Amino acid sequence: xENKKPFDQLEDPHKKAQDAIDHAREVREGKLAExxxxxxxxxxxxxxxxxxxxxxxxxxxxESQLAKSDIQVQFNEHKCKREDxxxxxxxxxxxxxKD
Numbered sequence: 529x530e531n532k533k534p535f536d537q538l539e540d541p542h543k544k545a546q547d548a549i550d551h552a553r554e555v556r557e558g559k560l561a562e563x564x565x566x567x568x569x570x571x572x573x574x575x576x577x578x579x580x581x582x583x584x585x586x587x588x589x590x591e592s593q594l595a596k597s598d599i600q601v602q603f604n605e606h607k608c609k610r611e612d613x614x615x616x617x618x619x620x621x622x623x624x625x626k627d
Contacts, residue, residue, distance in 0.1 A: 568603040570596075583608040 567581040576589040578599040587602040589595030 566603075566608060568600065570599075578603060580606065580608060 565582045568578050568587070569581050570576065570578050575591050576595040576599060578587040578589070579585070580587075580603060583606075585606055585608070587599045587606075589599040589602075592598075
């Protein structure tokens with residue numbers, strides 16, 4: 529009895545492996561490109577306050593000697609989520625009018 533496989537299962541296993549490798553490379557390069565855009569900027573010294581220049585997330589660390597390293601850890605662990613341009617504009621307009 530002959531073993532019959534559907535046409536789509538006849539694909540070369542090496543091609544599937546290469547496709548998986550290519551996909552992993554694309555994902556990794558995308559993440560590295562995003563990480564390259566991330567930069568922590570210290571905007572205030574006392575109490576210490578840092579901001580991610582890519583997504584504008586704020587990190588506070590207090591006034592201790594370890595505050596800078598605490599902020600760096602928070603920054604390294606956060607996931608950047610960039611705001612839509614329209615959302616940023618609405619937030620900028622709302623902030624001064626909150627009082």
